[in-house]
Amino acid sequence: MKRLIARLDIKSEFLIKGIRFEGLKKIGDPVEAASQYYDDGVDELLLVDTVASLFGRNHLGSILENVAKRAFVPLTAAGGIRSLRDAEELFGLGADKVAVNTASFANPKLISEIANKFGAQAVVGSVHAKRGLDDWECLTEQGRERTGITVKNRIHHLIDMGAGEILITSVDNDGVQGGFDIPLTEMASETSTVPITIGGGAGVGQDILDLMGIDKLSGVAIGSLLHFHTLSVRDLKAILQNDEHDQGAHSAN
Amino acid sequence: MSMTKGRTVPISKTVAVVTHGIGNIRSLTNALDYLNYKVEHISSLNDIGEVDAVILPGVGNFGAVMRAIEAAGLQEFLQEYLLEDKPFLGVCVGMQVLLEGSLEAPSVPGFGAFSGSFMHLSTLDPTRVVPSIGWNHLTPTSSPASAAVLEQAYFTHSYFASKMNRDEVISTYDWNGFKIPAHIAKGRVHGVQFHPEKGRLAGLEFIRNTLEDITI
Numbered sequence: 001m002k003r004l005i006a007r008l009d010i011k012s013e014f015l016i017k018g019i020r021f022e023g024l025k026k027i028g029d030p031v032e033a034a035s036q037y038y039d040d041g042v043d044e045l046l047l048v049d050t051v052a053s054l055f056g057r058n059h060l061g062s063i064l065e066n067v068a069k070r071a072f073v074p075l076t077a078a079g080g081i082r083s084l085r086d087a088e089e090l091f092g093l094g095a096d097k098v099a100v101n102t103a104s105f106a107n108p109k110l111i112s113e114i115a116n117k118f119g120a121q122a123v124v125g126s127v128h129a130k131r132g133l134d135d136w137e138c139l140t141e142q143g144r145e146r147t148g149i150t151v152k153n154r155i156h157h158l159i160d161m162g163a164g165e166i167l168i169t170s171v172d173n174d175g176v177q178g179g180f181d182i183p184l185t186e187m188a189s190e191t192s193t194v195p196i197t198i199g200g201g202a203g204v205g206q207d208i209l210d211l212m213g214i215d216k217l218s219g220v221a222i223g224s225l226l227h228f229h230t231l232s233v234r235d236l237k238a239i240l241q242n243d244e245h246d247q248g249a250h251s252a253n
Numbered sequence: 254m255s256m257t258k259g260r261t262v263p264i265s266k267t268v269a270v271v272t273h274g275i276g277n278i279r280s281l282t283n284a285l286d287y288l289n290y291k292v293e294h295i296s297s298l299n300d301i302g303e304v305d306a307v308i309l310p311g312v313g314n315f316g317a318v319m320r321a322i323e324a325a326g327l328q329e330f331l332q333e334y335l336l337e338d339k340p341f342l343g344v345c346v347g348m349q350v351l352l353e354g355s356l357e358a359p360s361v362p363g364f365g366a367f368s369g370s371f372m373h374l375s376t377l378d379p380t381r382v383v384p385s386i387g388w389n390h391l392t393p394t395s396s397p398a399s400a401a402v403l404e405q406a407y408f409t410h411s412y413f414a415s416k417m418n419r420d421e422v423i424s425t426y427d428w429n430g431f432k433i434p435a436h437i438a439k440g441r442v443h444g445v446q447f448h449p450e451k452g453r454l455a456g457l458e459f460i461r462n463t464l465e466d467i468t469i
Contacts, residue, residue: 043387072283072453073407073453074451094280116314120313121384193383194383195382195384195386195387216382218386
């Protein structure tokens with residue numbers, strides 16, 4: 001069963017959403033939205049402080065704390081985690097995992113430090129993947145900076161450093177709602193020995209069904225689709241359950 | 254027992270949460286707060302007062318958790334507590350330390366309240382993704398079922414309980430065709446591989462039912 005993860009991008013005290021990490025639009029109150037997704041049966045919540053890696057953290061802590069008192073599902077905090085201390089603070093406020101991208105390039109020990117103290121299952125290696133001519137490149141600083149490192153190499157590196165799972169976000173497809181980057185998802189799932197979550201692109205229910213055949217894929221992160229009320233978590237769960245039922249009816253296993 | 258609007262008001266029992274500095278005790282505390290238990294965090298022998306049950310949380314490394322318990326001076330207390338079959342719930346690595354040991358830290362013994370030890374999931378099937386992360390259905394074993402039965406739970410782990418006594422395994426889940434112990438119990442000592450505190454209202458209800466069951 002693949003995990004359905006609601007992704008909430010946060011700027012100041014607002015839930016926001018952009019397209020390809022730009023043109024950020026205010027949507028509403030993140031605690032309210034997270035509570036709604038939780039009540040509707042979401043499997044996990046991912047809270048991303050979208051400006052923390054640029055300007056330092058502001059509101060994520062109090063939002064996280066309030067969500068954690070209300071929503072009893074795994075919570076991942078991301079955005080601007082630069083040190084073990086930052087991670088400790090977020091765990092103390094109720095995060096079960098932290099996702100790290102930008103700072104782990106400058107400080108390659110960051111992921112192993114967090115994993116050594118809190119376990120590999122508490123560290124998510126976050127990858128922002130930008131499609132190139134024949135490969136995908138990792139970006140940092142919320143899609144502003146290039147690294148010259150391929151996603152495939154990065155996945156190996158993240159696992160070596162101790163990441164217990166990997167979150168891939170397609171920068172090209174993010175917020176576009178035109179479907180996931182399937183080749184990227186397949187490549188990442190084949191490359192990784194730890195669970196992979198893919199995000200960026202969900203626009204209709206079928207987009208999520210399109211991922212179900214990728215056996216090793218563990219999770220799907222959904223943003224716009226939920227925030228703009230195209231479909232609810234309940235709708236998505238119903239779609240996935242029907243699909244599972246159909247698969248069961250068609251295969252002997 | 255049904256849970257009115259998700260919340261419940263049990264008789265104000267006190268639950269001690271062992272706070273050894275490794276992992277997320279906040280989630281468990283939030284869950285116990287929600288269920289209206291009184292929570293006491295114990296990080297040394299001095300903190301231990303009159304409690305109705307002890308919960309040992311834990312994530313990460315088996316050896317690190319055992320060493321942290323020892324460093325806090327709580328090893329003997331817990332060993333004795335378990336020997337006396339007092340109300341206890343171990344969660345995740347808090348469950349793992351109840352067995353004799355783990356290949357994650359072969360030189361560090363566990364409490365040995367249950368026979369068996371922990372092995373890496375890859376020893377069952379090296380081609381599969383590890384850690385095992387996600388929601389899984391629980392299957393009760395033929396053992397006398399505990400009052401608290403949970404249909405689905407959230408797991409995140411790389412090691413699994415092996416060579417256990419069958420009648421001490423209350424439920425299992427299916428990992429790529431292998432039955433992995435999910436909930437173990439012996440007298441009033443329970444352990445769960447999953448995270449009931451992250452298991453929506455059904456998970457919280459499981460915590461409450463288990464605690465009420467073992468503190469009668």
